[in-house]
Amino acid sequence: DAGVIQSPRHEVTEMGQEVTLRCKPISGHDYLFWYRQTMMRGLELLIYFNNNVPIDDSGMPEDRFSAKMPNASFSTLKIQPSEPRDSAVYFCASSPWENRASYEQYFGPGTRLTVT
Amino acid sequence: TQLLEQSPQFLSIQEGENLTVYCNSSSVFSSLQWYRQEPGEGPVLLVTVVTGGEVKKLKRLTFQFGDARKDSSLHITAAQPGDTGLYLCAGGRTYKYIFGTGTRLKVLA
Numbered sequence: 001d002a003g004v005i006q007s008p009r010h011e012v013t014e015m016g017q018e019v020t021l022r023c024k025p026i027s028g029h030d031y032l033f034w035y036r037q038t039m040m041r042g043l044e045l046l047i048y049f050n051n052n053v054p055i056d057d058s059g060m061p062e063d064r065f066s067a068k069m070p071n072a073s074f075s076t077l078k079i080q081p082s083e084p085r086d087s088a089v090y091f092c093a094s095s096p097w098e099n100r101a102s103y104e105q106y107f108g109p110g111t112r113l114t115v116t
Numbered sequence: 117t118q119l120l121e122q123s124p125q126f127l128s129i130q131e132g133e134n135l136t137v138y139c140n141s142s143s144v145f146s147s148l149q150w151y152r153q154e155p156g157e158g159p160v161l162l163v164t165v166v167t168g169g170e171v172k173k174l175k176r177l178t179f180q181f182g183d184a185r186k187d188s189s190l191h192i193t194a195a196q197p198g199d200t201g202l203y204l205c206a207g208g209r210t211y212k213y214i215f216g217t218g219t220r221l222k223v224l225a
Contacts, residue, residue, distance in 0.1 A: 033212075043159070045214070048212065056212060091158050091159075105213070106161075110158055
């Protein structure tokens with residue numbers, strides 16, 4: 001299995017531009033998570049989906065952020081317009097969630113976003 | 117508000133030494149996980165503990181979940197350079213995991 005695939009691995013953009021991050025979860029996993037990691041705030045959950053439906057987006061920082069999952073094998077996280085404070089590493093993770101008491105998340109390699 | 121505090125934040129030790137990393141919270145969690153993250157990669161799950169007082173061993177790593185399910189520890193015996201990385205604990209609440217502040221470990225050869 002190729003694992004969770006994210007693209008691009010690195011993105012440098014100017015303030016005000018639209019940024020789209022992409023994720024392909026592991027086949028057969030019902031849950032998909034988007035996280036953001038910074039030195040100051042650590043790893044934060046932004047949003048997660050179950051069977052392509054957004055379940056909890058309480059971590060999305062503001063309206064400039066949006067996420068979609070049009071099918072079971074693809075998700076996007078969009079920032080429009082981007083700001084320097086959005087600079088971070090964004091991770092996508094997926095999970096089969098077979099056990100409600102606990103579940104294993106498989107993380108992708110991340111996208112390092114720099115907004116200048 | 118950071119629900120999970122890890123200590124120490126940074127740790128640099130010599131190969132062969134023992135160490136313990138702590139994960140503390142005032143909140144109760146249904147389960148707790150430990151991850152290791154290497155530079156340029158995503159976190160990788162090491163263990164999940166679900167029962168208060170539970171102890172799990174993974175080779176030289178020993179994980180313990182506190183009796184009240186509010187804290188956890190990770191003990192590494194005879195650390196090796198390959199143990200170098202960022203160690204993250206994550207507490208499970210209402211179907212999602214909240215990650216701790218992280219402990220950055222460096223093991224010198």
